[in-house]
Amino acid sequence: MASPSTHTAHHAPQGFIRKYIFSLDHKVIGIQYYFLGLFSVFLGMSLSLLMRFHMVNPNVVVKWFATLWPTAAAGGIMTPELYLSLMTMHGTIMVFFVLTTVPQSGFGNYFLPIQIGAEDMAFPVLNMMSFWTTFLALVVMVAAFFVQGGAPLSGWTAYPPLSGAGPLTGPGEGMGQNLWILSIAIFCGASLMGAINFIATTVDLRCKGMTLMRMPLTCWTWLVTAILGLLGFAVLLSAGVLLLLDRIAGTSFFLPAGMFINDHIIANHKGGSPLLWQHLFWFFGHPEVYIAILPGMGVTSQLLSTFSRKPVFGYKAMVYAILSIGFLGFLVWGHHMFMSGMNPYSAMAFSVLTMCIGVPSAIKTFNWIGTLWGGKIHFDTAMLFALGFVSLFVTGGVSGIFLGQPALDLYFHDTYFVVGHFHMIMGVAAIFGMFAGTFYWFPKMFGRMMNETLGKIHFYLTFIGVYCIFTPMHYVGIMGNPRRYSDFSNVGYLANAMPLHQFMTYAAFVTATAQLIFLFNLIWSIRKGAKAPVNPWNSTTLEWTVPSPPPFDNFGGVHPVVYRGAYEYSVPGAPTDFIMQTVPPQVIAQGD
Amino acid sequence: MQGPPPPIDTGWGGEGDSSGRGADRRASFTGLFVLLAACTMAFAALSSAFVVRRGLSDMNDWVSIGKPPILFVNTAVLLLSSFLLDASRRALKAGARSRFNLYWSAATGLGILFLAGQAFAWYQLRQAGIFIATNPASSFFYVFTAAHAFHILGGVAALVYVDVQALRLRLGPAKRTAIDVTAIFWHFLDGLWLYLMVLFYVWG
């Protein structure tokens, strides 16, 4: 049933700039975000390799360190402040420019409109601006490396007064920290633009028959993620503005009176509260981690269903789980602050809520296994990554049961147990969601297939590799290994942890090298991969009804009509083991 | 037998249809409300910081600042501009194009006047020796008014855009959404300003 198309249609862009640089096409923008994320993840990974190297070789001379950092690594030995600035930038770049961009702005931008039957996002110009604003934020962030004093050393969490009192607290705390704050503020703006688009598109541009409960779970996760981002980044922006003012305008939002830093009495600040920053930051920070993981959960649900040829087990429950995770995500921020000096009674309240949020996460895990149960599983690489996601999500999630109890956090706060927990869940499970999405949607995006052999080798090396890197972090955490230490030689009881740290470093280097297989596979396949059919996975959702890659306006001027839910696999009596969403009911009856 | 009268073009387009002007209009409103939600959160964050910081003032460093009386004039200007915007929308509905142009331009002018008035208020504060870092109360005053002014600036840009389009007689039905969205955004900023005035005068 054709209906007149609107703003974006019929005007395919002409010229290189309009087509690939300042494109209004959500598909191009999605790919732009994807490659921004790809660049960022390799940058972030390199930083972590430098960190891991230094942790186990703190006194080793590496000549090219001195070339890259003449002051911070004079003589070829990484100084502690350099280590901390690498750590700060590693966390910041990974969380913001990888985990917040690729799953949502990358895949979501590309596939949300198509999966709901729309021609484009609701506001294509805003969409383009959101990408270039993100790009600007990345440029400003990377610039922090190159200013005097270098990048900040206060961690991605930037707690004042360390981050708020200026260069007295340490190298990198001058212009570097200012640029960091500026970059984050720009990123907040970009996120807001994206959130407006995602929400308006999902609410208003669904095609006929695409009710909310017929949407693929990916669309649900993109919607809730956008809402989380909308509300969370607004708060981060306010907090960042206040921090910047403390730094450059002499205000005292977060800086208390009576500080004596580096032989200087800080007289001009009055009664600000460092804890206020933590509250504001984590009010954003906790929803942020759900922003990082929810789209990956959506992709996993989609893939587990497709590749086991079974509907998602408990679709409705999955939707409610996504909604509850989103909602509860705003109520648990205090679990990052159990040891902060905040009111201990609020700590108990936050703890109870934190345990509550474990429930919808558990529901999702049970339902994933339920989806696989009784299925006919095809082990394409995309599916391997989705299965890997489930395993890693379980591993990463369960350590949260320890950390969510303030009684146990009395030991584990700021130890490697925490580092292991969040890396498992963000640094690995979420990344696996991205890999899964890549292998699944690559044929649609680029019209070619990725190489399965390379994909499987990469998967196994990475899956085993990340377990080798991050599980030992829990063990050294139990030993009491503090985090954010550039060097462990000063703490006697950590001598026994060193063999594990060595092991983790080796595992990190091997796993990082294995990522080159993926990179090669990606780039090579874009140019030389086998031509992809319209629906290589016999999947049911709308993106598989259009050519690979889709035309400019996705559906060629025709608006799809949807008649059924997103996961009609192995329907008894149907001629094939999948029924696309656009297939009307009569057709199936005729097939009998 | 006569069929049902043709639907009046309220600019909403077909029902249940994700294409056409209707979808654009609906999406624009959704986008606006989403934007307003974000703005609300940003000011909520600042407000909670305000409450916390004020509560911490056991060192008595929270000194209520003397607020320049021009703030009341600015408030009146802003309220008047909102009223005029609404009047202009009603005029447009009634088909009175030139009245629409007049009121809308007047509202735009008042919006700019508001910003000028705010700048003057800051000038007066500085003359009185009250700067952003003088004490926490002054810090919040400057931060809130600056954040609000930043949003007003965006609103003024939208007002000017509509004004220019109107004066160039390029305000067809498709632009109605822009008018409505801009007006609602402006009213929101109005309401936000009233809230801020209460904050300043009662707790500031």
Add this chain to the structure above:
Amino acid sequence: MLLAPVVWVLTVVICYFFIAKTWWFPPPINAHGVAYDTQFMRTLIVVGIIFFLAQFALGWVIWKFRNDGGRASHSHGNNKLETLWTSATALLFLGLVVMGTKIWAGVHFDEAPPDSVQIEVMAKQFAFNFRYPGADGKFGHTELRLINDANGDPFGMDPKDPAGKDDILSASLKVPAGKSIKLILHSRDVIHNFFVPELRMKQDIVPGMEIPLHFQADKIGVYEVPCSELCGLGHFQMHTTMQVMSESDFEQWKQQQLANR
């Protein structure tokens, strides 16, 4: 499919190292620590079972339901099962929190006993400093402008205040065994954190706040105190020790310190 045994092997290896306690806590030195370890074990058992079963189930479905050409079973879910495992999870998780409340309460809801040994802790970039009030039980007045790190006075003791004359300054923490200790935590610059693994206790030290932390240490020995909140480039070196000694030794130490002033 290969993934199933991989998942199983990883699971077994991970569980093994937890069961074998290959890398483990140092032994606790007080009742709080013992209670802590009990709560940890409870959580570990619950989590361990969930972890093992979930990974096992994942591996099992991967193995059992690999594609063999037939049709998959068509099921949209099972509400009864959903309700069952949802409630079980909720009960388990919330139960754990409730069980741990007593430990948390013991540290933070209860006030330090009135006869506790009071010790002021002053954290700075990059050292801990300790101050004992001496026989008069009062801490002498301090001022920032009197701080003289080079001369061993990181507190900025006011020489005009008589209450400070018997204050004892120390770069490491000395406490008597078996007695309640009340630390009063201050920072003079950025956020730091006081952590003693054997005590199973840590607390952020926040500038602008005065945070009490009370505990009792029962076992004589010297225990390391590594700073546990990022405080700058010297964070990894910010480190002191807590020495737990007999009461008589503690008194002797105090006398010695006063004599040396």
